[in-house]
Amino acid sequence: LGYRVLGSxxxxxxxxxxxxTAVRPPQETLARDSIRQIVVRGHVYDRITRAVIxxxxxxxxxxNIGTITNSDGIFxxxxxxxxxxxxxVVSHLGYMxxxxxxxxxNEQRVDIYxxxxxxxxxxxxxxxxxxxxxxxxxxxxxxxxYAPEPVYLTAFYREGVQKNDKYVCxxxxxxxxxxxxxxxxxxxxxxKLRKSRKVQNSDPIDTVYLKLKAGVQSALxxxxxxxxxxxxxxxxPSGYAYGYSGIVSYHDRDAYAIRFEPDNGDDRALYxxxxxxxxxxxxxxxxxxxxSPSCLEKAADDLILRKSLKxxxxxxxxxxxxxxxxxxxxxxxxxxxxxxxxxxxLRHHLSPDxxxxxLELATCRIDTANVVKFPRQETLKTQVIFSDQPFSPxxxxxxxxxxxxxxAKLTEALSGIMGKIExxxxxxxxx
Numbered sequence: 001l002g003y004r005v006l007g008s009x010x011x012x013x014x015x016x017x018x019x020x021t022a023v024r025p026p027q028e029t030l031a032r033d034s035i036r037q038i039v040v041r042g043h044v045y046d047r048i049t050r051a052v053i054x055x056x057x058x059x060x061x062x063x064n065i066g067t068i069t070n071s072d073g074i075f076x077x078x079x080x081x082x083x084x085x086x087x088x089v090v091s092h093l094g095y096m097x098x099x100x101x102x103x104x105x106n107e108q109r110v111d112i113y114x115x116x117x118x119x120x121x122x123x124x125x126x127x128x129x130x131x132x133x134x135x136x137x138x139x140x141x142x143x144x145x146y147a148p149e150p151v152y153l154t155a156f157y158r159e160g161v162q163k164n165d166k167y168v169c170x171x172x173x174x175x176x177x178x179x180x181x182x183x184x185x186x187x188x189x190x191x192k193l194r195k196s197r198k199v200q201n202s203d204p205i206d207t208v209y210l211k212l213k214a215g216v217q218s219a220l221x222x223x224x225x226x227x228x229x230x231x232x233x234x235x236x237p238s239g240y241a242y243g244y245s246g247i248v249s250y251h252d253r254d255a256y257a258i259r260f261e262p263d264n265g266d267d268r269a270l271y272x273x274x275x276x277x278x279x280x281x282x283x284x285x286x287x288x289x290x291x292s293p294s295c296l297e298k299a300a301d302d303l304i305l306r307k308s309l310k311x312x313x314x315x316x317x318x319x320x321x322x323x324x325x326x327x328x329x330x331x332x333x334x335x336x337x338x339x340x341x342x343x344x345x346l347r348h349h350l351s352p353d354x355x356x357x358x359l360e361l362a363t364c365r366i367d368t369a370n371v372v373k374f375p376r377q378e379t380l381k382t383q384v385i386f387s388d389q390p391f392s393p394x395x396x397x398x399x400x401x402x403x404x405x406x407x408a409k410l411t412e413a414l415s416g417i418m419g420k421i422e423x424x425x426x427x428x429x430x431x
Contacts, residue, residue: 004103011104038079040105044069044090047113055335056092056114057251057325060102064327064366067156067402068335074405090114093276093286097252117249131242131258135234135275137282145283146182146225147330150373153177154194154365156403159215159386162356171198171386172403175361177220178374179333186227189220190373191380217382219361222322222336225284231260231271232284239269247279250286251325254279262292270295273320283331286323293317316341327366335362364402 004011044053052073059066060083069075077088084102091097095114104110158172173196180188221227231240241264245257255276262269273289296315318340325334337360345352 009101009104011108013108038081038084038102038106040075040077040079040088040102040110041108042075042105042110042112044073044075044092044112044114046095047115053092053095053114055321055337056090056095057323057334058088058090060086061089061327062086065364065402066325067364068362068404070405071407074407076403076405078402091251093250094248095252117252129244129256131244131256132234134244134256134258134277134282135232135242138275138277138284139232139234141282142182142225142284145278145281145331147179147332148181149368150178150180150184150371151332152367152371153179153332153363154367155361155363157216157219157359157361157386158404159359160357164354167199169198171196173197173386174403175216175380176374178371182226184226186221186223189382191216191220191382192374192378193380215359215386216380218338219336219359220382222320222338222361223333224287224322225324225331225333229271230269231273231275231289239263245274248276250276250278251323253285255285260289262295267295283326284324285331286321288319288321290317290319312345312347314343314345316343325363328368332366333363336360360404362404 001012002015003013040058042058044056044058045051046053052069054069054071054073056069056073056075057066058069058075058077060079063083063086065077065079065083067075067077079102084106087099087101088105089097089099090112092114094117096117098112098114100112153176155175155177156172157175158170160170161168174194176192176194178190178192224232230238240260240262243259245259247254248257249255255278258275258277259273260275261272270291271289272292273287275287276285277283278285296318318338320339321335321337323334323336324331326332338358340357342355342357343352344355
C-alpha cells in the first residue's frame with residue numbers, strides 16, 4: 001500500500017505494479033492531472049445501516065458541475081483537470097453534506113459514507129404550522145428564489161421500457177437546454193440534442209410495444225415551479241387537503257415537509273405526495289408524489305402509446321421525483337424522474353405482460369453567461385417520442401459529458417444486447 005497526505009486527509013491506496021515506496025507530492029499529482037480529465041467513481045452508503053443511498057447529489061458546487069447516484073448508490077463524475085484542487089460535495093435528503101478533496105478521489109473507486117443529520121432541539125416549543133400558509137409563501141417568493149433570466153442547462157436524459165424483466169428499449173442523451181425564467185411558461189424552453197444513443201431489442205412477433213409518450217416534454221413539465229401542477233395551485237377550490245409533517249433535512253437545508261392528498265376523494269385531484277419547502281426562504285426544494293390509485297385510469301391515454309386495439313392496459317403505479325439545487329442564491333432544476341408500472345393483456349388471453357417504463361433528467365452544469373435562444377432548426381421537438389428519433393453509428397462519444405451510471409439490474413439486462421447499441425454524434429454542429 002501507498003499513501004498521500006492532502007491537507008487534513010490521508011489517502012491509502014493500492015500501489016500499481018512497479019510503483020516505488022516514495023510518496024508522490026501533491027505538486028506532481030497536480031501536474032499529471034493538468035493534462036487529462038479527472039474521473040471520479042464511487043458508491044454512497046448510509047454510515048450506520050450500510051444501505052446504499054440512491055439519487056444522492058455529487059458535484060462541485062462552486063462550478064455548477066455534478067451528477068447523481070443511481071438506484072444502487074453508484075456514481076461516475078467527469079471533471080476538468082483544472083478542478084483537481086477543489087472539493088467534491090456529496091449530499092442527500094436527511095444526511096449531513098460531506099466535502100472531499102478531488103485529489104483524494106482521482107483514479108480511485110471510493111466508498112463514501114454519509115451521516116444522518118439530526119436537528120438538535122434545545123428546548124421544546126409547540127407551535128402550529130399552517131401548511132397552506134407555507135405553500136402561499138412559497139408561491140409568492142418564486143420571484144426571489146428562482147432565475148429571472150434564461151440560463152443554459154447541460155443535462156443528461158434517459159428513458160427505457162422493460163417487458164417482463166427484459167429491456168426492449170433504452171435511450172440516453174446529453175441535452176443543452178435553453179431554460180427560460182420561472183414565469184415564462186414551460187413551452188418556451190428549448191432543447192438541443194448534443195449526443196445520443198439507444199439499445200433496441202423488440203421482437204417483431206411481439207403484439208405490442210409500449211413507449212413513453214413525449215418523454216422529453218414530460219421531463220421539462222416536471223419542473224413544478226414553472227409548470228405549476230394542481231396541487232400547487234391554491235386558488236379555490238383547490239381539491240387538495242394539506243398537512244404538516246415536520247421539519248426534515250433536504251440537501252443540508254432545513255425544510256418543511258408538507259403532505260398533500262385529494263380532499264375527501266375530490267375527483268379533480270390526481271396526486272398525493274410530499275413537498276419540501278425551505279424553512280428560511282420558502283424555496284420549493286423538491287417533491288415526491290404519485291398519481292392516486294383511484295385516478296390511474298384517467299392517466300392511461302396521456303402517458304402511454306399502444307399499437308394494438310386488442311390490448312387491455314392496466315396502470316399499476318405512476319410516481320415522480322423532482323428536486324432543485326441552489327447556485328449563487330437562485331434555485332435551478334436539478335433532477336426529475338418518472339416511473340410507470342403497468343400490466344397488459346391481449347383480449348381473450350389469460351396471461352398478462354408486465355411493463356415498467358421510466359424517464360430521468362439530471363442537470364450536470366449551469367451556465368448563465370451569453371445565454372441566447374437556439375435557432376429553430378437546431379432544436380429538438382420535445383413532443384415527439386424520443387426513442388423514435390434517428391441514431392447513427394459512432395464510438396465513445398460521451399467524452400467529458402457526465403451521465404447517470406446505469407443501475408446494476410439495468411446493466412445486466414442490457415449486457416446481452418449491447419451489440420445493437422447505436423451511437424450518434426452531435427446532430428447539430430455548434431457555431
